[in-house]
Structures are given as C-alpha cells and as structure tokens.
Amino acid sequence: MSTSTPIPSSILLTGIRHDYQKWNNCGPTNLAMALSFWGWEGNQYDTAPLLKPHARDRNVMPYEMASFVEEETNLSVIVRVGGNNDLLKQFIAAGFPVIIEKGLDWYDTGWVGHYQVLAGYDDSLGVFHAFDSLTGEFTDGKTLLEPYEKIESYWRHFNHTYILIYPQDRKTEVLSILGLQEDETENYLYAAEKASLEIFNLSGRDQFFAWYNRGTNLMYLRDYGGAALAYDEAFKVYAALEPKERPWRMLWYQTGPYFAYYFTGRYYDVLNLATQTIVNAEEPALEESWYWRALAKEALGDIEGAIEDYKTSLEWHPGFEPSETQLDRLGVSY
Template sequence: MSKFWRLTGVFLLIGGLSLGGLWMIPNVRERVLWHLEAWRVQVRYALNPPQEAVFVPASTLPTPPVLLSPTPLSTVTPTRPSGEATLPHPTATMMPTPTPTPLPPEVHISGGRYYDQHGLWNYCAPATLAIALSYWGWQGDRTDIGRVVKPFEKDKNVMPYELADYVENYTNLRALVRAGGTLDLLKNLLAAGFPVVIEKGVYLRDYNGRLGWMGHYTVVSGYEEAARRFITQDAYFSPDYPVTYDDLLWQWRSFNYTFLVVYPPDREADLMAALGQYADVTASYRRAMEIASYEASVLSGLEQFFALFNYGTNLVNLQDYAGAARAYDQAFTLMANLPEDKRPWRIMWYQTGPYFAYYYTGRYWDVIRLAETTINAADQPYIEESFIWRARARLALGDTAGAADDVRTALDYHPGFPPAVELAQALQLQP
C-alpha cells in the first residue's frame, strides 16, 4: 500500500473518531438532530401545509344534543355574540376595570432567576414556571419541572392546570389559575408584589421558516405607566423583555386572558385582596365571558375568532355546553374563511374547550373530526389531549378497539397522564 493511501486511511480514521467524539457531546448532538428535524419538517409542511387543514362543524348532529354530565348552571344566561364587527378595534383602555386605590406609576419586582427555554424541545412552560417559582425562593431547575409536566420531551404543550398542579404537589408554594384578566388587574397584582404568569399567542418562525401563531408563556414582573409597557421575563426572548400594553392585550386575548399566580401560603390573604372579584374562580369566568361577548361584537377577522373561541371556553367552564358548542361553531366557521396565513391552526394544541362542548352535547363525530384535523395537521402529533378525546368519542360510539389504541398512544406521548390512566383502567388495558 502506498504512503498516500496509508496517510489517507489514517486521516479518515482520525476524522471518524473525531466526529464520533463530537456526537457524544449532548449539545452538539442536540444541534445536529434539531437541524435534521427542521429539514424534515420543512419538506413535510411544504408538501402538506397545515394551515390548509380546517375543521368545519357538521351541519346536522349525529345524535340529538344530550347533556351527559354535569348539569349546567341555571343562572348562566349569556347573550349570544352577534358575530358582526360594527365598531373600531378596541384599545387597552376601552374596558377598564375600576381600581380601588391609585397604583404606583412604575413597579419592578426583583429577586427572580432567569431561565431560557433553549436547547430542549418545547420547554417554554417548564422554564417559565421555574422563573415564577424562583421569586419565592425555590431552588430547583427547569428540568426538575420538565421531568414531571412533560416526561416526553417533544410533548407539544403543558396546560396551565398542569403547572399549578406541579406547584401544589412538588413545592411548598401554592398556585391559582384564573381567566378574564385585565391590564389593570395585572398592575394591581404586581403592585401587591405578585409576579404573574400569563399564557398568550405570539407569531414566531417555525421549522418551515414561516411566521405562524403559537402559544407561549411569560412572566410579567413589572410595568411602566409612562412608557405604557409591561416588563416580562420571557424564556424565549430575554430577561426584562418589554411588551407594550396594546401588544400584550392583543397577545393575551388568544388565551382568554388566562393567568397563573404562584404565592406562599402566608401571602394568600394579600393575594385575594389584590384579586378582588377574581378571587372567586366562577366570578372570573363570568367576567371573562362578558369580555369575550363584548369583543366578539366589536372585533373582526382573527381577533373576532379568538373572542368567539373565548366565549365558548368560558361557557364550558360555566358548564353551559350547548351554548359553548354554538359559540365554537361560529368560531370555527369564521376560522375556515380567514386567509391561510392568518389561521391559528395550532390552537387545539393548547386549548381543549371544544372537545368538552361537543362531547357533552352528544356530538361525538365532531369530536373525532376535530381531533383528526388537529392530529393530522401536526407533523409530530404529540398532543395527548386530542388522542384522549378521540378515544372518549370512539368509546361512546362503540369503537372500543379504536379507543384503546388512542389511549395507548396518549400514554406513549405522556406517561402517567391522568385522563389516559383513568381511561386505560376503565378499558382494562394492560400496562
């Protein structure tokens, strides 16, 4: 063998060993896998654009609406949204919430630690909750939370109640979730010393390089009245990330103005005083319903879709499933007529109210069709909630085998997911 080929073999061996060594470094391997995954998703989304997949409710019900459980509140008599936009776009000042005492012109809550969400899949929720907990002396890390709330790393989303459950079960702190928040309420909570986690919608570039609507958590830690902006600790963007009042209102609307507050037990009385009417969870949904009804009547396009969707969500939480189903019908019909680049096609990753509404009015086929639209539009359908709701609907229609398959898939994507475990036990599935 010539010297040239011997040297070439040596260089190839060294190169191979070097690459193998680099592959063993977690950060390097993660970056390579991320880029490979990005290229694969770009091809898939180019061939099957997810924004083209729309769910339109069936015009006739497969069975008469039947309220299975529980009984709706007899006191809920909402005014159905008109669905017509007749007034200009409301601003942050159009629906003020009275504040009993003057608030300081500026508030900045310090003492928290910043965690970013980068380097791990879909880590917005664990990183954001870690930030919120750190304000109260919690000494853990984002991965401590992630191991519990998203044991499967590519799980698309963590619900607010899952974050609250983590706080209640794994820390010495407490947490509550409410809806229908306002900018003045945020300021009131901040002035009382409570950072607030909010869920909102933002437009970010996805694997395909396109701007698209996605759900996102952030911690609101301060406000500056003169600049009309909030200061947020944002796991995606940066610490001390400013967001104007108007931008935050627009982003927050797409999640029914939902917020989570972490607090020490000995500060509960202070928190309840700062919450006012929102101390009562039912009152918060009634307030959120009023806001959604108003916005559905004055907004148009994408904003009106979110308002109608929120209206349905609040009726679900007030146990008026028939009214909720009508609101969601309007919302999805409107969404189908939006320009493709404006459709928030990921919304069922984050919010499951329509499943409740359609299931508890006996519209099992709409549950199945909505779940399949959601699952098929995602390149990686790691959306355990959609599989569980399809399982429930399939079971109601007598498809036990199909329901069992969906339950197994949900448990693969989220081991220990309580609704999946409960349904697995009901179906007597082997672990």
C-alpha cells in the same frame, strides 16, 4: 376586581432568575423563572420531567403548572381567566410576578402558544417588563419591554389566562386584589361577558379568539350547548381567515371544543376535530387529542380503536390520568 389601592406609575420587581428555554420547554422554563422569585432554586430541568414526562409533549397546561406548585413546593397558586392590564399592574405593584399565557407569531413557524413572566410596568412608556424564555435581552437587569396594547391583544388568544404564585401567608392580599374573581364561577361568568362584549367590537382573527373564549368560559360553566354554538361561530370566522393568519395549533393548547361537542353528543365532530389536529401536527405529541378521539370512537362503538388511541395518549404522556382511568374501566392493561 379590587381597584381601591392606588399603585405607583412604574415598578420593576427584582430577584427573578432568567433562563432561555430549551426546545419545546416554554411552560417548564417560565414556571421555574416565576418560582425563582420566591427563592425556589430549581430550573427547567427540574420542572420539565414532572410537567411533561415525554420530552416531545407539545404543551403544558396551566392546571399542570398549578399542580406542580401545589405538590412540589411550599407555595400556593391560583389560575384565573378574563384578566386585564390593570389587574396585572395591581398584582405586580403588590409584589407578585404574574405568569400569563398568550399567543405568539413566531417567524416562519406561525402562530404558537407561549408563556411570559411579567414583573414590572412603566406607565410613562406604556410597557410591561417581561421575562421571556424565547427572546429579549436580559443582561444588566434589562427585561423585554412589551407594550400594553400588545399584551392585551396577544393575551386574548388564551382567554386572558393568568397564573399567580404566592406564599400562603400572603393569601389575604391576593384575594383582596381578586375580589369577586376569587370564586371560579364568578370568574368564568365575568370572562364570558368580557368575551361577549369583545365579539361585537372586533373582527378577523381577534373576533375568532373572542368567540373561542366565550365558548371556553361557557364550557367551564358546563353550558355545553352554549359553548358548542360559540365554538361553531369561532370556526366560521376561522374558515374565512387567510391561511397564514389561522392559529391552526389552537387545539394543542385549548381543548374546550372537545368537551363541548362530546357532551352535546356530537361525537363525529370530536372525532374529526381530533383527527385533524393530530394529522396536522409535525409530530402528534398531543395526549389530549388522542384521548378525546378515543372517547369519541368509544361512543361511536369502535372500542378497539378507542383502546389504541388511549394507549397512544399514554405513549406521549406517561401517567396521563384520564387515559389510564378509561383503560382501567375497560379492564385493559397498559
């Protein structure tokens, strides 16, 4: 990552239109807020129908948000992992707000995934200025002040994932800041090494996330065997956590273990993990888990059960392409 250009000790970008999310609408709302900086005039009611055709869908993935930007606006977008606070500050100082995906301990609800739009920082206070769709005071230009340490800690829960939206004519600036991280393979290699170093410097829940991140990065590098072993270690740490500390919704948001276990032939592990995720949900609006359970059932010879799960996946996310592709292959209408 480039660090050659000095940046100011504080900055706050203006022009973002804050909005409080409606129920279960974090991703669509944060995407709309980030787009508003670049003059986009829509809101969460414009983003949500395309990002989550079923209003009860539990999660919007970063790739889905990126697809919206590419298909519905004249802006460009890049999604990367393994970020750090210095990189965030470089982008903000250059005039680019950044969407981050992070964990959140939300009162009695427990651990959930969350997005935030970061639009400023202040080294003297040690904080980022965040536009948050759930909490914070946003009148008179105020933002939610998030300490650097808190961002780093909770951002780890999602592999330090960041989404950057930019006009096409500013691509050179973005790539200059990214440096080697422009290349996806280099990015996952870097993030895998970052996670590996963290594993041996952390404990408890933070170590769980570090192991999980290592698995996710190896999965994207198609080292499914290495990824599966990393996820195994993550789940060992998870089992030792106090129940109230467990991020039990993890598979709602990050489905890497399904890939790793499926592509190493561990179909029963996929089946059991997906079933557990579906059963534990207050409402099983989890198209990815239904899809992966269907794949596992099919691999184990339960074709009828697989078809049923593919169809259920589409009930929760109409138009979910992976499930449609499998049903087309099987010659089944939907």
